[in-house]
Amino acid sequence: MYRTHKNGELRLENLGQEVTLAGWVQKTRDKGFMIWVDLRDRYGITQLIFDGDRTPKEMMEKAKMLGREFVIQVKGEVIERVSKNANMPTGDIEILVKELTILNKSLVPPFTIEDETDGGDELRMKYRYLDIRRNSVKNNLIFRSKVAMETRKYLSGEGFIEVETPYLIKSTPEGARDFVVPSRMNAGQFYALPQSPQTFKQLLMVGGLDKYFQIVKCFRDEDLRADRQPEFTQIDCEMAFVEQEDILNAFEGLTRHLLKEVNGVEISKFPRMTYDDAMRKYGNDKPDIRFGMEFGELNAVAQHKDFGIFNTAELVVGISVPGGNVFTRKEIDGLIEFLKRPQVGASGMVYVRCNDDGTFKSSVDKFYDEADLKKWAEITGAKAGDLICVLSGVADKVRGQLSVLRMEMANRLGLRNPKEFAPLWVVDFPLLEWDEETKRFHAMHHPFTSPKPEDMGMLDTNPGKVRANAYDLVLNGNEIGGGSIRIHDKQTQALMFNHLGFTPEKAKEQFGFLMNAFEYGAPPHGGIAFGLDRLTAILGGQETIRDFIAFPKNNSGRDVMIDAPSQIDDEQLKELCLKINLPL
Numbered sequence: 001m002y003r004t005h006k007n008g009e010l011r012l013e014n015l016g017q018e019v020t021l022a023g024w025v026q027k028t029r030d031k032g033f034m035i036w037v038d039l040r041d042r043y044g045i046t047q048l049i050f051d052g053d054r055t056p057k058e059m060m061e062k063a064k065m066l067g068r069e070f071v072i073q074v075k076g077e078v079i080e081r082v083s084k085n086a087n088m089p090t091g092d093i094e095i096l097v098k099e100l101t102i103l104n105k106s107l108v109p110p111f112t113i114e115d116e117t118d119g120g121d122e123l124r125m126k127y128r129y130l131d132i133r134r135n136s137v138k139n140n141l142i143f144r145s146k147v148a149m150e151t152r153k154y155l156s157g158e159g160f161i162e163v164e165t166p167y168l169i170k171s172t173p174e175g176a177r178d179f180v181v182p183s184r185m186n187a188g189q190f191y192a193l194p195q196s197p198q199t200f201k202q203l204l205m206v207g208g209l210d211k212y213f214q215i216v217k218c219f220r221d222e223d224l225r226a227d228r229q230p231e232f233t234q235i236d237c238e239m240a241f242v243e244q245e246d247i248l249n250a251f252e253g254l255t256r257h258l259l260k261e262v263n264g265v266e267i268s269k270f271p272r273m274t275y276d277d278a279m280r281k282y283g284n285d286k287p288d289i290r291f292g293m294e295f296g297e298l299n300a301v302a303q304h305k306d307f308g309i310f311n312t313a314e315l316v317v318g319i320s321v322p323g324g325n326v327f328t329r330k331e332i333d334g335l336i337e338f339l340k341r342p343q344v345g346a347s348g349m350v351y352v353r354c355n356d357d358g359t360f361k362s363s364v365d366k367f368y369d370e371a372d373l374k375k376w377a378e379i380t381g382a383k384a385g386d387l388i389c390v391l392s393g394v395a396d397k398v399r400g401q402l403s404v405l406r407m408e409m410a411n412r413l414g415l416r417n418p419k420e421f422a423p424l425w426v427v428d429f430p431l432l433e434w435d436e437e438t439k440r441f442h443a444m445h446h447p448f449t450s451p452k453p454e455d456m457g458m459l460d461t462n463p464g465k466v467r468a469n470a471y472d473l474v475l476n477g478n479e480i481g482g483g484s485i486r487i488h489d490k491q492t493q494a495l496m497f498n499h500l501g502f503t504p505e506k507a508k509e510q511f512g513f514l515m516n517a518f519e520y521g522a523p524p525h526g527g528i529a530f531g532l533d534r535l536t537a538i539l540g541g542q543e544t545i546r547d548f549i550a551f552p553k554n555n556s557g558r559d560v561m562i563d564a565p566s567q568i569d570d571e572q573l574k575e576l577c578l579k580i581n582l583p584l
């Protein structure tokens with residue numbers, strides 16, 4: 001037996017017991033006549049003592065050879081510590097070692113394996129197995145496991161069954177490029193890795209499984225934005241004989257269960273907001289509603305004077321930053337520069353200081369008087385001490401810019417408390433989205449999403465206005481889940497493909513299997529998928545999903561530990577009927 005106890009376990013009650021422990025040497029303190037070793041495993045740290053008076057000389061010598069991260073096994077007696085450490089659960093005891101076995105040596109690790117490490121990101125990724133020994137990473141993985149377990153517990157309790165769907169498939173469009181896998185046995189042909197199990201879960205509904213879920217890897221070949229991973233995990237779900245309301249209730253239940261079991265937070269009914277309202281009030285389809293700063297539209301009270309910039313704008317819109325009047329002129333200039341960066345693209349910002357005595361001082365005093373500014377304050381909800389920030393321009397763009405400002409202000413003012421949870425359903429998403437690049441409408445969610453029946457008539461006349469039975473679950477300003485009620489009849493699905501620019505032949509080639517299935521009694525159905533990585537990160541009070549993935553890829557999609565992707569040899573290329581080493 002390698003060990004009788006784990007390293008986080010022994011207490012004063014165990015005094016006098018003979019125990020066997022195993023683990024890694026976290027650190028050693030060698031005072032010559034006495035040596036202390038901190039022995040670590042997943043469960044904690046136990047202090048070992050080698051005492052010149054009581055420990056045989058050879059063992060003292062052996063103990064002196066121990067280096068950081070050596071793997072050892074010790075047998076010894078639990079004794080009371082002379083100087084106790086109240087910060088450690090095992091801080092009252094130590095082990096007087098009687099036998100020491102070195103199970104494995106270790107090179108000096110390239111960074112310190114402590115809570116505060118000296119290792120940079122790339123180095124820690126390269127030696128991720130060492131990084132995982134650190135509490136922060138280890139605890140995140142334990143936390144993730146808890147979220148996954150609670151998900152399984154809740155969903156199976158609700159009658160969902162977990163079904164695995166294949167990874168070697170044909171394209172499932174979720175708006176990204178496919179990762180493809182060449183088939184050796186079918187020369188010149190390729191599988192695609194699933195961007196999601198979307199079509200399979202729909203087929204499971206046709207198959208009568210009624211309630212499905214799966215914790216599943218999905219693969220999307222996208223230009224990596226910060227904190228995206230080419231492979232990520234979804235909690236993927238589908239239900240038959242449901243309307244939108246049923247799905248929202250079922251998965252509000254799951255989210256509430258997770259918040260309660262994992263975070264100890266009880267939240268009653270989740271608020272709901274339409275996509276249009278979210279865009280109008282927050283300039284964002286995933287608003288963080290832990291704080292206010294709702295948009296106030298100012299056209300009616302800002303376009304009656306000689307200020308050309310506002311008069312020619314489609315939208316003049318502002319927010320009131322609580323307590324923002326403390327910002328200095330220099331800080332405000334900094335904000336304006338921040339907004340003018342190409343990533344945000346604002347052309348400038350008008351601001352109004354709301355003084356404590358109820359007067360106003362604005363950057364456009366030349367054009368607007370106190371009575372005007374008072375109206376701006378009313379519409380944006382500004383009070384004495386606040387700062388009103390106003391942007392103007394093309395409506396969609398300016399809303400996006402103001403949303404960036406709103407988030408920036410919330411970050412600066414510390415309004416985004418990670419321990420507070422504010423879920424929100426955003427519903428009634430548009431069915432289609434115009435893509436400037438391809439000059440075509442694309443499915444905003446995916447091509448299997450059902451339009452709202454009452455909007456179907458507009459598909460030909462005003463496609464951009466058609467709403468979908470699609471919804472997102474937003475938590476603290478992050479989209480943690482999204483789904484829709486699906487089309488379940490062949491005609492509507494064919495119509496949809498047609499609107500998305502598929503010829504009937506192309507639609508048949510790519511999705512014939514689904515359209516066929518719809519001819520054999522497909523029930524009404526719908527579902528949702530949660531991003532497990534992000535959900536876990538947010539429940540864990542953090543925003544970086546990488547910290548919750550055991551072996552993540554870096555920002556260029558590389559695994560720097562195993563060095564992937566990498567070239568394959570000519571033999572393998574030939575076998576796969578791939579052209580050999582085209583010049584790059």
Ligand code: ASP
Nearest residue numbers: 196198483484527528529
């Ligand atoms: N397949 C969708 C996605 O990955 C989720 C869904 O519609 O259920 O976003």
